[in-house]
Amino acid sequence: MYDAIVVGAGSAGCVVAARLSENPNLRVALVEAGPDYPQLDQTPFDLVNSHNNSYRDHDWGFSYEPTSGREDRFPRGRVTGGSSAVNTTIALRGVPEDYDEWASLGNDGWAWPDVLPAFKRLERDLDFPDADYHGDSGPITIRRYPEGELVNAQSAFLSAAKKLDYPFCADANDPDGWGAGPHPMNKLGRLRVSAAVGYLAPARIRPNLDIIADTMVLRLLMDKRKCTGVEVRDLDGHVHQINAKLVVLAAGSLMSPGILMRSGLGPRREVEGIGVESIVDLMGVGENLSDHPATAVLCELKDGVAVDFDGPIIQTILRYTAEGSEKRNDLQIEQISFAGRPDGPPQFVIAPVLEYQYGRGKLTTLSADPSAAPRVENKFCEDERDLNRLVDCLIDTLAFVEAEPLKGMISSLVFPDPSRGIERQDLETLCRRFAGSGYHPCGTLKMGPQEDETAVVDSRGRCHGVEQLVIADASIMPSVPRANTNLTCLMIGEKIGEWLRTEPQNFGL
Numbered sequence: 001m002y003d004a005i006v007v008g009a010g011s012a013g014c015v016v017a018a019r020l021s022e023n024p025n026l027r028v029a030l031v032e033a034g035p036d037y038p039q040l041d042q043t044p045f046d047l048v049n050s051h052n053n054s055y056r057d058h059d060w061g062f063s064y065e066p067t068s069g070r071e072d073r074f075p076r077g078r079v080t081g082g083s084s085a086v087n088t089t090i091a092l093r094g095v096p097e098d099y100d101e102w103a104s105l106g107n108d109g110w111a112w113p114d115v116l117p118a119f120k121r122l123e124r125d126l127d128f129p130d131a132d133y134h135g136d137s138g139p140i141t142i143r144r145y146p147e148g149e150l151v152n153a154q155s156a157f158l159s160a161a162k163k164l165d166y167p168f169c170a171d172a173n174d175p176d177g178w179g180a181g182p183h184p185m186n187k188l189g190r191l192r193v194s195a196a197v198g199y200l201a202p203a204r205i206r207p208n209l210d211i212i213a214d215t216m217v218l219r220l221l222m223d224k225r226k227c228t229g230v231e232v233r234d235l236d237g238h239v240h241q242i243n244a245k246l247v248v249l250a251a252g253s254l255m256s257p258g259i260l261m262r263s264g265l266g267p268r269r270e271v272e273g274i275g276v277e278s279i280v281d282l283m284g285v286g287e288n289l290s291d292h293p294a295t296a297v298l299c300e301l302k303d304g305v306a307v308d309f310d311g312p313i314i315q316t317i318l319r320y321t322a323e324g325s326e327k328r329n330d331l332q333i334e335q336i337s338f339a340g341r342p343d344g345p346p347q348f349v350i351a352p353v354l355e356y357q358y359g360r361g362k363l364t365t366l367s368a369d370p371s372a373a374p375r376v377e378n379k380f381c382e383d384e385r386d387l388n389r390l391v392d393c394l395i396d397t398l399a400f401v402e403a404e405p406l407k408g409m410i411s412s413l414v415f416p417d418p419s420r421g422i423e424r425q426d427l428e429t430l431c432r433r434f435a436g437s438g439y440h441p442c443g444t445l446k447m448g449p450q451e452d453e454t455a456v457v458d459s460r461g462r463c464h465g466v467e468q469l470v471i472a473d474a475s476i477m478p479s480v481p482r483a484n485t486n487l488t489c490l491m492i493g494e495k496i497g498e499w500l501r502t503e504p505q506n507f508g509l
């Protein structure tokens, strides 16, 4: 019998488990479907190597439908550290207005002044330790590449941005900042400072924390409307139960909804449709899927332009606002240092990304079988406001191809193909067909007050209508923030972990 079981050792789950277990009187179990590597020297290279994403060796193998009729792979980390253990390590916060918007929807405690202390607490910013909006002693080390460490394509991107009159931005996490500069990153040398590295490593010696890896949570155990533990399956296929006073679900925005549905918590008709008895009718489970639609400008490079597949994939970023938009920093352009295959022609990509999304997608749990993947439909660019701003961003990205010194490196534009037309309406067609995910799905178990029928958890992460169940991961975000989502997931873990530790009475602990 544990005090708390945390389901999923990802970005948020590691933080919650680490914060909860700071209280030596609480017995905590952290249950993870993937493997755990307690020693750095025994950790596989794909997890250590922050120069590129890990797509296969520690992945769930999901796919998704970004736009109508198109299927693609949707990577998600399956290992302690979760997606933070396989990601690009861009360490960006959303803009203050993102969190103010969450609070304005009835979520007390999530406005910018409320979340800033958690963002500061999670980081050790090596470049700006004295800024009043930065932390200097948290578990996640953050720095930025100095000019001398930028690979050719990245430094050319910053020079081109200057030619195009974008201001230089030394710190993309300055709440008022915008422009082009090196992105903040949670890596030290080549080491990816995942949530497992930053949070679990120091916590794992605690006698009150059990890390139970290679163990898949099949469903929650429910006694009427009260959650009493989890049913799990270990690597050998044995199914057993683990009991606790409280369960914290942190399996990520693509997996947490399915665990609820298989436990009888979700839209009644859909729960019954997969053959499970409905316990609480929660209409919002799987709805409100929010993400960053993106596309790509693929360039072939001149002979002699060096492309290093072993170097950092991204080092710089441009954050800016679409013309006429009321949403500040709603666009992002990223230079990707290499593309294609090492034995193919040298290529790189410049990627336009829409950071504020109006449209929403949906996630459907297709089966009561816990190993069945969810169906993920993003419906990108179906909202005209999203389409127009992504096209604006694509047009701005094409300007980089014509700006020196990038122009001097490029021999031809591969995508979009100029021979098929690159007028605005051609680009609209391309975005409608080919927009893909920035790999930042969230919102599928949205936080909001009880009066909002589509809200699944309250502003403390407690599941509406269910006792002793908290949800803490990307799924509770009401909307995607205008930034890559890892830091916001860590912040969610910090907020909910601290509440659990300091106000246990509010969670039945």
Ligand SMILES: Cc1cc2nc3c(=O)[nH]c(=O)nc-3n(C[C@H](O)[C@H](O)[C@H](O)COP(=O)(O)OP(=O)(O)OC[C@H]3O[C@@H](n4cnc5c(N)ncnc54)[C@H](O)[C@@H]3O)c2cc1C
Residues within 6 Å of the ligand: 007, 008, 009, 010, 011, 012, 013, 031, 032, 033, 034, 053, 054, 075, 076, 077, 078, 079, 080, 081, 082, 083, 084, 086, 087, 088, 089, 090, 091, 092, 215, 216, 217, 218, 250, 251, 252, 253, 255, 256, 259, 439, 440, 441, 472, 473, 474, 475, 483, 484, 485, 486, 487, 489
């Ligand atoms: C390839 C890639 C690149 C990315 N790049 C960046 C980036 O550069 N910067 C950035 O900010 N964000 C990036 N992201 C997004 C960011 O990493 C995620 O938003 C964040 O890690 C999500 O955190 P989470 O806690 O919600 O879920 P996750 O970190 O995905 O954690 C969920 C955990 O739960 C486990 N789990 C799931 N189901 C079960 C079950 N049934 N039983 C037990 N365990 C289970 C999973 O294995 C996983 O460990 C990237 C993501 C990917 C995949």
